[in-house]
Amino acid sequence: MTITKPExxxxxxxxxxxxxxxxxxxxxxxxxxxxxxxGIALYAxxxxxxxxxxxxxxxxxxxxxxxxxxxxxRLVGTLILLIIGGALVAGIVVAAVWLLDKATLGHLFRLAxxxxxxPWAAATAGALWCGASYWGFLGYLGLGEGASLAGIVIxxxxxxxxxxxxxxxxxxxxxxxxxxxxIVVAAFTGIGLGFALMGQMESDALAVAEKGRPASMLxxxxxxxxxxxxxNDRESGKVLRGGVQVLLLGEREGAYALYDCAHQETFRISxxxxxxxxxxxxxxxxxxxxCLKQKN
Numbered sequence: 001m002t003i004t005k006p007e008x009x010x011x012x013x014x015x016x017x018x019x020x021x022x023x024x025x026x027x028x029x030x031x032x033x034x035x036x037x038x039g040i041a042l043y044a045x046x047x048x049x050x051x052x053x054x055x056x057x058x059x060x061x062x063x064x065x066x067x068x069x070x071x072x073x074r075l076v077g078t079l080i081l082l083i084i085g086g087a088l089v090a091g092i093v094v095a096a097v098w099l100l101d102k103a104t105l106g107h108l109f110r111l112a113x114x115x116x117x118x119p120w121a122a123a124t125a126g127a128l129w130c131g132a133s134y135w136g137f138l139g140y141l142g143l144g145e146g147a148s149l150a151g152i153v154i155x156x157x158x159x160x161x162x163x164x165x166x167x168x169x170x171x172x173x174x175x176x177x178x179x180x181x182x183i184v185v186a187a188f189t190g191i192g193l194g195f196a197l198m199g200q201m202e203s204d205a206l207a208v209a210e211k212g213r214p215a216s217m218l219x220x221x222x223x224x225x226x227x228x229x230x231x232n233d234r235e236s237g238k239v240l241r242g243g244v245q246v247l248l249l250g251e252r253e254g255a256y257a258l259y260d261c262a263h264q265e266t267f268r269i270s271x272x273x274x275x276x277x278x279x280x281x282x283x284x285x286x287x288x289x290x291c292l293k294q295k296n
Contacts, residue, residue, distance in 0.1 A: 037183050038190035039079060045194025046075050050222055053205040057249060057259050058266045064250030064257045074223030081221055123168035126185050131160025133192030140199040212261040212291030226282045232275040261291035
């Protein structure tokens with residue numbers, strides 16, 4: 001008597017295992033279509049922000065000895081820090097949405113699905129988001145100062161309706177168009193955040209240049225060096241510029257690039273003829289400190 005194995009008797013083989021590689025690739029493609037546009041937009045605007053920060057001191061980053069490789073490394077480090085912070089915020093938001101969905105017995109998820117499958121609803125949501133991202137640009141131009149929440153909402157609605165609603169609706173017709181809409185929304189998210197950071201960087205740099213205030217955490221993240229020194233003449237030992245602390249911006253071609261906050265002046269001085277004394281990194285300043293009080 002021949003014993004037949006169950007799979008031979010039924011004609012069924014072992015069920016195929018799911019293709020894990022395909023799932024990972026799909027996940028990377030989906031996340032990459034969001035993360036990459038945001039990262040590129042942030043990098044570009046942070047690069048412009050660094051240029052503006054050193055422009056406040058009337059020099060370029062290159063004149064302070066910061067080459068492109070150094071700037072690239074600093075900005076990549078900044079992006080990594082932003083990703084770390086963004087991951088925390090995203091995790092909290094996801095957890096809050098999940099709890100809210102559980103509290104509403106799944107109605108929130110069904111509402112999101114209903115919006116997603118309706119072209120006009122999805123286009124409206126994307127248009128409003130892109131319109132809101134313009135607020136970072138308007139804030140950078142100084143047009144959003146003192147605006148109320150109602151003004152922000154109205155501005156986002158008007159910009160979104162005029163510029164994005166119809167194009168997004170047309171993109172929703174095909175899968176490639178829907179993917180393109182996701183990339184556009186991600187890019188404008190990065191642009192809005194980038195302009196907001198860029199404006200804050202300039203504001204913080206102005207506080208350093210005008211009053212000698214300590215550099216903010218954002219300036220430190222992008223690699224701005226808040227280092228103050230006292231200058232001495234190497235040959236005579238005489239204290240230069242009245243002994244006031246000056247900001248060391250960098251060095252290039254045998255000369256220091258320095259900023260005298262008390263006299264609101266940027267200057268260069270030979271490294272061979274100068275000795276740096278009392279080098280202080282990120283000095284503690286008392287409340288209400290102003291470097292103008294040091295002026296003789």
